[in-house]
Amino acid sequence: MSGERQIRDDEGYEKTLKWMVKQSKLLLDPLTLSPAQRKELQQKYDFWEQRIHEYNRGQMVLLYPELRKVYEAAGVKIQNFE
Numbered sequence: 886m887s888g889e890r891q892i893r894d895d896e897g898y899e900k901t902l903k904w905m906v907k908q909s910k911l912l913l914d915p916l917t918l919s920p921a922q923r924k925e926l927q928q929k930y931d932f933w934e935q936r937i938h939e940y941n942r943g944q945m946v947l948l949y950p951e952l953r954k955v956y957e958a959a960g961v962k963i964q965n966f967e
Contacts, residue, residue, distance in 0.1 A: 891964055892940045901933055939964040 892898050908930050911917050918926060943964030946953050956963050 890936070892936050898937070898940055901937060905930060905933060905937070935962075936964075 892901055908926060912923065912926060912930065939962050942952075942956055942961065943966055946956070946963055947966060953963070
C-alpha cells in the first residue's frame with residue numbers, strides 16, 4: 886500500500902466517516918451534481934470506503950493477530966500499523 890493515502894489514526898478515521906456521510910447525501914440526491922461531478926465524487930467515496938475497511942481490518946489484526954492469515958487467504962488488504 887505504499888504510496889497510497891491512508892487513514893493515519895482514530896481522528897482521521899472519524900473525519901473520514903463524517904466526510905462520507907456528507908458526501909453520501911449528495912450522491913443520493915439526483916439534483917445536486919452533474920453526471921461528471923457525480924462520477925468523480927463516487928470514485929473518491931469508493932476510494933475512502935476501501936481505506937475505512939483496510940483501517941478496520943488493521944485494527945482487528947492488532948487485537949487478534951491470527952486474523953492476518955484469514956485476511957490474506959481472503960485476498961483483502963489490511964492497513965499495517967507500526
